[in-house]
Amino acid sequence: MSEQEASANGITARYYVTESERVLEFDRDGRTAAVAQNISGYAMLKVRPTVDGDELERYYGFDMALDHAAELLGVSPRDLPVPEDAADMGM
Numbered sequence: 001m002s003e004q005e006a007s008a009n010g011i012t013a014r015y016y017v018t019e020s021e022r023v024l025e026f027d028r029d030g031r032t033a034a035v036a037q038n039i040s041g042y043a044m045l046k047v048r049p050t051v052d053g054d055e056l057e058r059y060y061g062f063d064m065a066l067d068h069a070a071e072l073l074g075v076s077p078r079d080l081p082v083p084e085d086a087a088d089m090g091m
Contacts, residue, residue: 003015003016004086006083011026011080012026015082015086019039024083026073034050034053035048047068
């Protein structure tokens, strides 16, 4: 499993690939949000409060998924660091 991490504005982002999903996980002072997409990268993005949490919403676009993740963290979407390998998530 390859993993990338990025930090900015008090937020840590971790991107990794599991057997079934591409996962972008955010953490800010104990508040978390996760964006996941199927391994082939051709499905809608799922936003969850945690990596293993229940799906809250699905989005086609990465920007919309990041907006929701930022809302869960209480920050602006512009504040979210995105590791390079995660930048192509979405349809």
